[in-house]
Amino acid sequence: MAVRLGILGLGTVGTGAVQLLQDTVGRHPLLDEIEIYRVGVRSLDKPRAVQFASGVVTTDLDAIVTDPEIDIVVEVIGGLEPARSLMLKAIQAGKHVVTANKAAIARFGDEIFTNANLARVYVMLEAAVGGGIPVIQPLKQSLSVNRIHTVTGIVNGTTNYILTRMTQEGSSFNDVLADAQRLGYAEADPTADVDGLDAADKIAILASLAFGGRIKLEDIYCEGIRSVSKTDIAYAEKLGFVIKLLAIAVQTPRRGVSTTLSVRVHPTLVPQTHPLASINNVNNAILVEGEPIGQVMFFGPGAGAGATASAVVSDILNIVAALKTEKLSTQEHQSKISLINPLLACRHQDYCQIVPNSELVTKFYTRFLTKDQPGVIGKLGTCFGNHRVSLESIVQTGFQAELAEIVVVTHDVKEGDFRQALREIETLAAVDSIPSLLRVL
Numbered sequence: 001m002a003v004r005l006g007i008l009g010l011g012t013v014g015t016g017a018v019q020l021l022q023d024t025v026g027r028h029p030l031l032d033e034i035e036i037y038r039v040g041v042r043s044l045d046k047p048r049a050v051q052f053a054s055g056v057v058t059t060d061l062d063a064i065v066t067d068p069e070i071d072i073v074v075e076v077i078g079g080l081e082p083a084r085s086l087m088l089k090a091i092q093a094g095k096h097v098v099t100a101n102k103a104a105i106a107r108f109g110d111e112i113f114t115n116a117n118l119a120r121v122y123v124m125l126e127a128a129v130g131g132g133i134p135v136i137q138p139l140k141q142s143l144s145v146n147r148i149h150t151v152t153g154i155v156n157g158t159t160n161y162i163l164t165r166m167t168q169e170g171s172s173f174n175d176v177l178a179d180a181q182r183l184g185y186a187e188a189d190p191t192a193d194v195d196g197l198d199a200a201d202k203i204a205i206l207a208s209l210a211f212g213g214r215i216k217l218e219d220i221y222c223e224g225i226r227s228v229s230k231t232d233i234a235y236a237e238k239l240g241f242v243i244k245l246l247a248i249a250v251q252t253p254r255r256g257v258s259t260t261l262s263v264r265v266h267p268t269l270v271p272q273t274h275p276l277a278s279i280n281n282v283n284n285a286i287l288v289e290g291e292p293i294g295q296v297m298f299f300g301p302g303a304g305a306g307a308t309a310s311a312v313v314s315d316i317l318n319i320v321a322a323l324k325t326e327k328l329s330t331q332e333h334q335s336k337i338s339l340i341n342p343l344l345a346c347r348h349q350d351y352c353q354i355v356p357n358s359e360l361v362t363k364f365y366t367r368f369l370t371k372d373q374p375g376v377i378g379k380l381g382t383c384f385g386n387h388r389v390s391l392e393s394i395v396q397t398g399f400q401a402e403l404a405e406i407v408v409v410t411h412d413v414k415e416g417d418f419r420q421a422l423r424e425i426e427t428l429a430a431v432d433s434i435p436s437l438l439r440v441l
């Protein structure tokens, strides 16, 4: 008997998943044991790229998640509500869930996974981070014996696409954003992409899997790419860097506290020789560092219909395989399984402790506009020295109107010390403004 799907949503990802499920030749044979039983949408009148038998498509999503004929609910409507309630109803009705919804999982993961574990159903989310790149399952399974200490990722396809085109073509931010929307990379509201919120949701999920505890979104420092200017992209290049929106989760030793993490999202100057520097366009990459494995990097398309569908359907297949194994052992048809496979499930209960950004140790790039007077560079150096900020380089790079442009790159410094130095610098009569401040990897 086929395993029956109720798919919620037939947009970019839903359509990609259906296309894959309707074209199974040359793919895994288990795909032929899956039936698309119901598809839930908002509007029945929209033209669709895929066809179904009559009665399959409906606007009654509640009926799908409670339908006793359905084994697996695939949530690809996105957003917080009704996605959260529909996933919870499906779980309560004993259905397994596959979702691409990082926003809902990052906020309601606690509630969703607790309910799923009680109901003995799986909630699978490979598509939620890195689109088509397998990264969730490797963290749950293949890397789970490692002690992971750092996860650094380019995890938002839209912003990586925008920054790549701004860097390579000097294109304007708004033109490139419109292209990312047209190509189906951006969220329904692209603010989540551009302001780093989507990347924050994703690093919360990755950090939770890598470090074995839940993460509160409000503990994540989050800065998007709106402030990244063509000027800084050009200076970064001259200094041997590229600017990328990085999501970083790193274990930080802290006196008296066993394990603390720094979890943050911000535009970052990445050395041109670093493996993440060459990740361009809609591609994502996640660099995982741990013991004993060392460094592992996952790379591939982070958004788009086909890539994301690959992850969604592979999650469906994992559940189908688990159901089939269970059926073979019990010889009876049931969608509910008696034992949860701990390498497929999410099991975390406790929250990780996150360090405030003031304690973060990192390098900074800062651009100053100052009066063109002798001794300004010396004054900046003195202020930094007063606050224990040691400098890697300080150069006058040119002029903007009457003002001199000075670019500073620090060594590793405590962010709190660096901010204090900037406050002192702002009081200097020779300093006009500080147009940019970016962290350096």
Ligand SMILES: NC(=O)C1=CN([C@@H]2O[C@H](COP(=O)(O)OP(=O)(O)OC[C@H]3O[C@@H](n4cnc5c(N)ncnc54)[C@H](OP(=O)(O)O)[C@@H]3O)[C@@H](O)[C@H]2O)C=CC1
Residues within 6 Å of the ligand: 008, 009, 010, 011, 012, 013, 014, 040, 041, 042, 043, 044, 046, 059, 061, 076, 077, 078, 079, 081, 082, 100, 101, 102, 103, 127, 128, 131, 184, 185, 186, 187, 188, 302, 303, 304, 305, 308
């Ligand atoms: N696009 C991408 O590349 C990726 C997306 N994701 C995630 O996948 C999910 C889906 O994204 P995407 O496919 O791009 O989104 P789209 O906006 O393209 O599609 C959303 C679909 O859900 C339906 N829908 C939305 N709200 C409701 C509702 N209240 N009731 C019924 N149907 C509803 C829409 O119906 P209708 O068609 O009738 O309007 C549409 O079919 C999101 O969580 C997103 O973050 C994850 C990785 C990559």
Ligand SMILES: N[C@@H](CC=O)C(=O)O
Residues within 6 Å of the ligand: 128, 130, 131, 155, 156, 157, 158, 159, 185, 186, 187, 193, 198, 302, 303, 304
């Ligand atoms: N909007 C997201 C889609 C995938 O998660 C992105 O651009 O990465």
Ligand code: NA
Residues within 6 Å of the ligand: 126, 127, 128, 129, 130, 131, 132, 133, 134, 135, 136, 311
């Ligand atoms: Na993925």
